Amino acid sequence: MRRRTKLNINPKHLFIAGALSCFVLIFVSFQYREQISPVKTAVGNVISPMQDGINSIGRGISDQVARFTSLNRLLKENASLKEQVAALSYENKTLLQDKYELDRFRDLYKLDKKYADYPKVGARVISADPNSWYNTFKIDKGTDDGIAVNMNVISGNGLVGIIEEVGKNWARVRSIIDDSSNVSGMFLKTSDPCIVNGDLQLYNSGVIGVELISKDADVSDGYEVVTSPISDKYLQGILIGYISDLTVDPNNLTKTAHLTPAVDFDRLQDVLIITELKEPLVDADTPKK
Numbered sequence: 001m002r003r004r005t006k007l008n009i010n011p012k013h014l015f016i017a018g019a020l021s022c023f024v025l026i027f028v029s030f031q032y033r034e035q036i037s038p039v040k041t042a043v044g045n046v047i048s049p050m051q052d053g054i055n056s057i058g059r060g061i062s063d064q065v066a067r068f069t070s071l072n073r074l075l076k077e078n079a080s081l082k083e084q085v086a087a088l089s090y091e092n093k094t095l096l097q098d099k100y101e102l103d104r105f106r107d108l109y110k111l112d113k114k115y116a117d118y119p120k121v122g123a124r125v126i127s128a129d130p131n132s133w134y135n136t137f138k139i140d141k142g143t144d145d146g147i148a149v150n151m152n153v154i155s156g157n158g159l160v161g162i163i164e165e166v167g168k169n170w171a172r173v174r175s176i177i178d179d180s181s182n183v184s185g186m187f188l189k190t191s192d193p194c195i196v197n198g199d200l201q202l203y204n205s206g207v208i209g210v211e212l213i214s215k216d217a218d219v220s221d222g223y224e225v226v227t228s229p230i231s232d233k234y235l236q237g238i239l240i241g242y243i244s245d246l247t248v249d250p251n252n253l254t255k256t257a258h259l260t261p262a263v264d265f266d267r268l269q270d271v272l273i274i275t276e277l278k279e280p281l282v283d284a285d286t287p288k289k
Contacts, residue, residue: 111154111272118235118274120154121145125268126170133198134160134268135178142169146275150233155271158262159183159227163273171273176240177203177260177265184231185210185240188224192217196225196240196259203265207258210243215253219243225259235278 121141128137139149143166148276153160153173161175176183183200199207213219221244227234241261248255 002075026247053252059225079201107156111157115154115238115274120272120274121147123147123171123271123273125271128268133175133177133200133203133265135175135198136164137173137175137268139171139173139273140165140169141273142171144168147171147273148275148277150277152233152235152238152274152278153271154238154263154274155268156263159239160263160265160268160271161233162233173271175263176261177208177264183234183240184228185225185229187217187219187243188226188239190218190223193228193230194225194257202258207244207260210239210259211254211259213246213255213257215248217255219246221246231278232280233278235274235276 072212089141123139123141123145125134126138128134139153147163147166149163149166151163153162153175159176161173161178161181163171164174165172174181177194177200178198179200183196185192185196186193192214194210194213199208199213202208210225223243225240225243227236227238227240229236239262241259243257243259246255246257247257
């Protein structure tokens with residue numbers, strides 16, 4: 001069999017031949033413009049639709065690439081914005097917490113000034129009984145901070161309760177709304193005495209009970225009740241709350257009423273402990289020891 005002879009053509013020669021062909025075609029197109037015009041028209045009629053189709057495909061691809069690029073950019077911007085929103089949201093929550101804490105400290109400062117004659121220690125509530133209110137709860141101060149049993153506890157606008165148990169760095173408070181609590185009080189305006197009794201069931205309505213009000217006591221709804229000087233544990237003159245719903249008892253000798261506490265026992269967080277204990281009452285007829 002005869003082998004076919006391979007043509008070894010130098011690429012440089014092909015390039016030169018192509019370039020010469022282009023120059024020849026350019027020369028012919030200019031020199032014989034009118035003669036080849038029908039050919040150009042025929043070729044244009046064939047090629048133009050192809051160019052339009054190719055251009056349309058190119059534009060479509062370009063638009064898709066642009067959309068894809070834009071989508072990627074938007075996704076990145078969206079992710080960045082989400083991170084910024086999350087950071088701003090966290091900062092906002094932190095600022096709100098700081099604001100609320102500052103407001104609580106301002107309230108405690110006002111309360112401290114209201115009872116400026118009494119020495120005090122600030123404390124934070126660290127735990128409470130598993131119910132809706134702070135009838136008994138623990139604070140983060142104890143004997144190391146000079147806290148003792150029977151010290152009075154205040155917050156908000158007045159009396160919270162009394163220290164009933166103390167540890168080294170903690171203490172338990174029994175509040176005035178607890179069922180076992182009773183406070184000797186008096187009406188600030190008239191000095192008429194009364195007894196304020198804790199009542200958790202009654203506190204469902206936001207009030208506790210008041211009894212043993214003299215029938216002749218000239219008091220009305222809205223009057224302030226404060227701690228009485230005859231109380232054996234509570235210091236005198238601390239606001240307990242505001243009277244309402246006065247009614248005459250069946251014995252026709254006394255009245256009962258409701259009292260709205262000066263403290264919100266739904267959400268206690270910070271308190272002040274008065275570090276001065278009430279001096280025990282001594283009967284004049286009792287010989288001194």
